[in-house]
Amino acid sequence: MERQITIHHEEQQIAASIHYPAQCAKKEGRCKDRAPLVVICHGFVGNRIGVDRLFVKTARELAAEGNIVVRFDYIGCGESSxxxxxxDVDSLIAQTRAVLDYGLSIGDIDPTKVTLLGHSLGGAIAILTAVRDRRVKNLVLWSSVGYPFSDIVKITGRKVYDASVKNGSADYLxxxxxxxxxxxxxxxxxxxxxxxxxxxxxxxHGTSDDDIPVDYAFLYQKVFWTRPEGRxxxxxxxxxxxxxxxxxHQDQLLQKTKNWLGGLEATQNDWLNWMI
Structure with missing residues (x-):
């Protein structure tokens, strides 16, 4: 089941879609009757549909795996006001946390399985949100921005940035x-x-990404590997x-993502069984 909703954030309205699982997958543990939550963060000048309907397909496939999925339009994108x-970035983080608030209020959410899935600039916003909000337990980063200013100015072109500084505003798309x-x-x-x-x-990350270098995937992995905990x-x-x-490529992307999210539960169960 899918439902279109509006999330109020300050004086604006964030348009969002919720995808409910047809039925929760059989699970073990103390939260076995609750569903994981996945929130999808779109990229620069994007929307909750995604290029070639990527986020619609993702949400439906993840819901079919037993997840509750929320995809939304950042303020000024898609159908949001x-x-x-x-x-600014602070606002994008606050908006993401507002959507998390709503998602976690739906009910029957497993608080140990809350994932932010971010694409491009949405990947960077997902990271920045996760380090500020302990409710986020997992991150899925698709083609994530690594250096927000230089990466986005590369996409818009330097002339857009210069015009913005000179005139107070500049048009891009x-x-x-x-x-x-x-x-x-x-x-x-x-x-x-x-x-x-x-x-x-x-x-x-894709090897033919002309917007965000695939090298970022290796740099991010190196950084995340230096942490004392977390895979x-x-x-x-x-x-x-x-x-x-x-x-x-879409099929590969979705299959790898579903396999990884599904594997988290198996790993957690193995850990719990080992502890017992």
Missing amino acids: GDYGRE GYGFSPAFFESLGTYQPFQEAIKFSGDVLIV CDKEIIFQGNHTYSSGE
Whole structure:
């Protein structure tokens, strides 16, 4: 079952979709009757549908595996109210936490299985949110941004940034970007903050990503491996582009993600059995 909702955040309305599992998979443990929660964070000037309906497909497949999935539009994107280019990174983090608030209030959520799945800039926002919100237990990072300012300016072109600083706003794909948006990107370093997250992480990247270098996947894994706790797994999709825009690459992406999320429960059960 799917339901369209509106989440109120300050004076804005965040449009979101909730996907409920047809039935919860048979589980063991004290939260066996509760479902894992996955929140999908889209990327720069994106929306909750995703390129080639990627996030719709993802949400439906993860729900079929027994997860409750929430996908949403950041303020000023998709069907949400507001102006995306007038927000900043702090706002994107706060919006993500507001969606987490809603997701965890649905009921029958397993608090030990709360995952943020972020694509591109959404991956960086997922990391920054997770290190500030202990309710997030797992991260799935698809083609994640590593250096927000330089990565996004590379996408928009330097002229857009310069025009924003000079004129107070600059157009990119119909969005008006303020200097504050760009400045906020430069104040955060996900590679440096990633070490503060103690949960489990899956990193996925395509080798033909022309927007965000596949090298970032290896750098992120190296950072996450330096932590005293929490596992980190990496999957590289050969010839996959930034949005995994072929049926074969989408299938690989979703299968690897489902297998990893499903494997977390098996690992946790093995650990509990070992402790007993």
